[in-house]
Amino acid sequence: MATAPRRFGFAAVLLGTLSVAQGFSPASVLAQSPSLGIGHPPKAEQLKQIDIDVTPDGKGLPPGNGTAAKGKDVYTRRCETCHGPTGKEGPQDILAGGKGSLATDKPQKTVGSYWPYATTLWDYINRAMPFDHPSTLTPDEVYSAAAYVLFLNGIVGEQDTLDQTTLPKVQMPNRNGFVADPRPDIPLRKK
């Protein structure tokens, strides 16, 4: 069985010295000197391939663009079977509609009624959709599919261009609908 050699003591000394020599911030070096002697710097190309998350500030969005007008074709080919012709039919997750339903007895949590960030939509389509062939859409196709889903919800216009700059600025209706976890939300028993 292959087992990596243990070399903590030696590595701590060696890599600790290297860290200082390479000019890492003194505070973090003191607090967190490498000491295990394992791991290697990831190759830039490989890191780029897996560093796929897109955050609400738009970081992680690649170059490219799309519109709902272009997205109709992508949606019809790659999304409609599961989500229905207008995003409301299913059989899988309902993407559109549900506006004003969250506080009712039959809440519909759709992209338009519930999702707080448009960047999340881009991220999720890019990382996980289509369900049986994830990560096969080009950036332009993801921008267009996202634009079409937002268009189905009345959030963007048919010709509005979504790209690295405009997508993070899309105002989602339920942007302020989330609160922190207040639990325990019932009284504790006296110890």
Add this chain to the structure above:
Amino acid sequence: MPIRPPRSRRAFLALGAAWSAALVACRSKSAAPAAVEPRALGAAVSPYGSRSKFEKTARFFNQNTKVPLEEASSRTPLHDTYGIITPSSLHFERHHSGVPDLDPSLHTLTIHGLVDRPLEFTVDEIKSLPSTSRIHFLECSGNSGGEWRGGSTESDVQRIHGLTSCSEWTGVAVATLLRECGVHTDATWVLAEGADAGKHDRSIPMAKIMGDAMVVYGQNGEPLRPEQGYPLRLLLPGWEGNANVKWLRRLKVMKQPAMSREETSKYTDLMPDGTARQFTFDLEAKSIITRPSGGDTLVAGAAYELTGIAWSGRGTIVSVEVTTDAGTTWTKAHLQTPVLPIAHTRFRFPWTWDGKDTLIASRCTDDTGYTQPPLATLIAVRGMNSQYHNNGIQAWKIASDGKITNGNRA
């Protein structure tokens, strides 16, 4: 089709009745024991064990559903498992895009983002570090979720509550790996991402990551099962299952949560006013009587042992109380050792059924002073649409003919 074990599932009750005169009647009806001494040679040794062909207990999953089975869940047979450890083969499953088939010699964990030294670790390198093993439950936050809106009287403990399991996990502290990379002092969140088809990802607060979070590779003494994240998964003791990212490939140190789909549109708890609670990680104290329970039939006058499990994501179970008179009186059950923090705890309570209609239930208290509430108490605060995190008391209704059904709305 529901996978229900054959009559052996009920065999316990016949055995339970052994303490009373009912036993005699039972035995006199059963087949005569083997009359001859064993003379046939048994099987030879084998490289990897399997259970007896007579045992059929299985995970339950609904096959008649529009949900693809790669995105479905399967449930632990809590009625038919013993003690506190769930066999790895019966650990509940919840996948978001199927179980990937990962080669451990090719799989790596990369730590990057707000660190001095981005590093990629091989599985063997992580295994070479001093390890720790801990017994912890894992529960899906959607466990028992059907009860919010009424559930089914015909449902049983496996279908209602089978999304909790308990294992011994072996691995290393995430903090050990992060320190090796030199975390920046302004970093507050870590994005954990899997190598499954959908690249399942959740943002985890730094305090948890640098606290008791582990990268684990072992489950019950052997490598993780593929369904549980082979070869590496994140373990966040006491936090909702989906945040314990399986097939872990990447940890990105950040200043803010990524606001992934799974922490915005899913796994958020909708309140009656239309707002939703976000980052509801804790699994609060919960207990259930697993035997006898829904689907069983009792014999009047027979002695039984009520048994079940209790657990809390916030700490250690300090007491479990049982009622057999629909909540009028509660009596402490015996806690079987070991009683471990953030682990299933087995309780036992001897009882003779008098043949009258009743409700039986358990409630537990953990070492934070939190007592498991009635479901109605939770509904009064959260409404009926929060979907996740139902830790309310489970009542079982016993009818005068001995049949047990889900008593939560009785």
